[in-house]
Amino acid sequence: MEFFNKAKAVKLRSHLGKYLVADADQEKVRQSRNGSTQKTKWIVELVEGKTHFIRLKSIHGRYLTATDVPFLLGMTGEKVAHADFDKGLDWKYEWEPIRDGFHVKLRSWCGKYLRANGGTPPWRNSITHDDPHATSTRNWILWELEPVELPARTDSYEESVLSSRSSGDISGSEPPSPMSVSSVNSSMRTSISRISSNEFRLGMDLFHNAKAVRLRSHSHRDKYLLADEDEESVIQDRNGSSKNVRWIVEYVPGYDNIIRLKSSYGKYLTASNQPFLLGMTGRKVLQTLPSRLDSSVEWEPIRVGAQLKLKTRYGNFLRANGGLPPWRNSVTHDIPQRTATQDWILWDVDVVEIHVSSSVQKPTPPPMPHSDSLNFESDTPSAVLTKPAKFSRQEQSTDSNVGSPPKMEGRTIYYHIAEDNGEVDDEGVQGYSLIFKGNGVEELTSKFKEETGLEDVIVCTRSPLNGKLYPLRLQLPPNNVTMHVILVLPSSKLARDFEEQGLL
Incomplete structure (x- = not known):
């Protein structure tokens, strides 16, 4: 919230890389990839008497408004x-910002929550307020903030500012002056640090006094995060004594x-934007030395019991x-979609070197009641620990389960939704996904109805x-390999072509 206290205007970018836009000639708001237009700029107004709420006003002087009118009858989302x-x-113009990581x-x-919808029309590029019910839509309510300078003083803008001043919505007696993007970025970083929740502080506790650490996969118990000798790749390796598993904090x-x-x-x-495999979830994790240290090299520790994410x-x-292979021993950044892979994002921290100088600036963690937390002695003779400190309970590992992957429960199915003419928007990039345990097309179709909210779909594959x-026929392939499918609406031209060809 402190960021909004300082920022005069922002852009909001959705998970689709599209911006929240307000057109002058209509009441609707939508998403657009064009982030350079003035329509993407929203003026921040603080709500008098409510310290945790804001209003967002477009350059046309209208407000972002959460109505109680259904977007589509019988569907969730207003x-x-x-x-x-x-x-x-x-009260309909008031929004409560809630931080979620960097979003x-x-x-x-x-x-x-304000939600940026994807999929086929009328959902595509639409904006609603809703709760995400499906796993594949939980990121649709996350927004990335971009601080911007205030728009030029057009008549409509000046009128809107004077109106808000007279109503007491913006504090201060002077008209708002443009702020540089760099100054707002600086204030944003400061404000984010101040509103950190206990969850994040607990994650930082695992790095208390740490100068160097090893990260060991919790799911693959004997493998460590290793910087490969090619000085670019990051992999997993069993050699915990290698200097390449040591990471400076x-x-x-x-x-x-x-x-x-x-x-x-x-x-x-570094969390890169490069897909690990085309058409699959998961992006490459690399070791890089960028000319400017940006957020791609920044990680937020989140504690989960004795481990962290x-x-x-x-x-x-x-x-x-x-x-x-090629998945074995690879390291990516991703969101686990299956129950069997939930532990793949958990890591055990071994502190291998600590700071002994009290002058080193580092976060001060809250006291921890956990029995597995470390208490470093002030008179430690050496900064290098002779024995790494374990933050996880010891578990026995036998030769029978070394390197064996977790049991797969069902298959991952990635899908896109086709346009009326059969074209697929952004088919070359990662689509939505779900986990399916059956083998029948009819059962899969019902699963897609539940997941997407569409009344009916035709599940298709590309020859x-x-x-x-x-269209897919009666049964899916007999094994549980990952699949890629396209959903076609029965009312589309492509579906009518299927009927004429006798494929339905």
């Missing part, structure tokens, strides 16, 4: 409008809940993969011979 201010309904959620008056100025990890080659653990600015987690879409 419309979000772009409306003039009405004092009798002032923010905006909660409306009824406890729902750097505390990020302005944060008390973010760290950087530097390899033995002087490069940083390392979260990226994108909301993904550092993940140790198992299974067959490897000619690239055309064809």
Whole structure:
């Protein structure tokens, strides 16, 4: 909330990389990839008497409004409008910012969240306020904030500012002046550090006094995070005595809940945007030395019992993969979709070197009641521990389970939704996904109805011979390999073509 106290105007970017836009000629708000237009700028107004709420005003002088009108009859989600201010309904214009990692959620008056929808029309590019019910839509309520300078003083903007001043919505007697992006970015980093929750502080507790650590996969008990000799790749390896499993801990100025990890080659653990495999979830984790240290090299420790998760600015987690090559021993950042892979993002921390100088600036963690927390002696003779400190309970590992992947429960199915003419938007990038345990197409179709909220769909696959879409028949392939499918609506032109060809 402190960021909004300082920022005069922002852009909000959704998980789809699209911006929240307010058009002058209509009441609706939508998403757009064009982030350079003035329509993407929203003026921040503080709500008088409510320290944790804001209003967002477009450059046209209208407010982002959470209505109680259903977006589609019989479906979840209410419309979000772009409306003039009405004092009798002032609560509909109020939003509560809730931080979620590097992102923010905006909660409306009824406890729902501002949501950027994807999929086929009329959902595509629409904005509603809703609660995400499906796993594949939980990121749809996360927004990335971009501080911007205030728009130029057009007549409509000047009128809106004077109106808000007269109503007492913005504190101060002087008109707002433009703020530089750099100054707002600085204040944003400071404010984020101040509002850290106990959950994040507990994660930092595992790095208390740490100068260097080893990270051991909790799911693959004998494998460590290792900086490969090619000085680019990051993998898992059983050799815990190698210098390449040692990572230097750097505390990020302005944060008390973010760290950087530097390899033995002087490069940083980096969450890249490169897909690990085309069409699959999971992005590459590399060791890089960028000219400017940005958020791709910053990790947020989140404690889970005696282990931790390392979260990226994108909301993904550092993940140790198992299974067959090329997944075996690989490291990606991702969100686990299956129960069997939930532990793949958990890591045990072994502190191998500590800071003994009290002058080193580092976060001060709260006292921990856990019996497995360390208490470093002030008279430690050496900064290097002769025996790494374990933050996890010891578990026995037998030769029978070394390197064996967890049992797979069902298969992952990635899907896109086709346009009316059969074209698929962004088919080359990672689609939505679900876990399916059956083998029948009818059962899979019902699962997609439940997951997407669409009344009916035709599950199709693309022919490897000619690239055309064809409906799936009675049974899926007999094994549990990952599948990629396209959903086609029965009312579409492509569905009518299927009927004419006798494919339905």
